[in-house]
Amino acid sequence: MTARAPETTDPLRAALSRPGRPSSDYDLNSDAMRPAAQSVRPAGVLIAVEGPPGAERVWLTARSPMLRHHPGQIAFPGGKVDPGDDGPVAAALREAREEIGLPQDAVEIVGTMPEHLTVTGFSITPVLGRVRRSFVPRAEPGEVAEIFTVPLAHLADPARYRVECRAWQGKWRHYYVVPFGPYYVWGATARICRALADRMTP
Template sequence: MTAAPQTAALLDRLRERLDPVEGPTGLPRFGDADLNGGAAGVPATFADVEIRTAAVVAPLILHDGPPRLLLTERASHLPRHAGQVAFPGGRIDDNGETAAQAAVRELEEEVGISPAHVELIGRFDAYATVTGYHVTPFVGVIKPGYVVRPDPGEVADVFETPFDFLMDPANHQRQSREWQGHVRHFYAMPWQGRYIWGATAGMLKSLHDRLYG
């Protein structure tokens, strides 16, 4: 099969399986609690954290080769999640901004890809983190001609990972480590020296389940 039919089939599946871009997101269906004995959000140990809403984009590149996702490595000096691999995204403003608007805005602020070069094609399940974020993730197709200009205040690096690798269940490892006195279990998808784990890997797992589960 040539690359063009594969790309068309992937787009068809995304449009069929994902939720509309605009619309109510509801409570998270997935989260850090999934592998830690919790349900509908975060484990009870972290139930008193402040809930904050956020949105991210899973930027999908379909031209110039096989499909791949663009990911960031967060700057090492950030107070939260420093050095971790993440989707571009951040908090939703309290001024009536929608999740979709926040996702596109953060994509431009963090990595410099303008709204003119991204088409949000769908939304998948909201994700709850142990730090109190309810994250709405979108898939956005990145159009040719985009330029990546990472904000050094937030992003240390930007890289691409094959979509097929991230959607292969064989690469969805379950790992654990101690965090704040508790053993935390999480998904991890190490790829060529990049350690994709935690909420980002959890959202990728939920995207896989939405598309292929």
């Protein structure tokens, strides 16, 4: 009889060890046209968790309202994989340093979640990491309007989520939202958070 491996006491590692449902912008919009495979661009976002057990918080940003793509939206630090990046994990860490001033050596990578395909043609790898030492948040000029944190317990509770819809490209598009105070977290960010919440709920 094969011995069972002991379960980890880290809830984030335990979450990644559980099977999860596929995540994409098409979960609630099966009739939407998907981008051609050759046009999909790889990207990485960092789900940066900081704080003691039971009081962890997740770092998020409000994008500048002047940006061409997704102006004013709530997002994880992250972006597309550049030629100099060694994959989506490196891209997520680089973007976190540029967007919120989070040093790469302050982050312990816990693991990654399955890729999330967006309607804008990105294949996003969510990278889960723990911030192991304090840092001074610094917003990237012109890119980030605000840096803030949300309790992990809020994002990890499936009951906090709801589905809303709006017209987009002549059709109704449905999406998840998980509001927190004045912040309206929706779209791909909320869907990735919901995927994590599903895994953190045994």
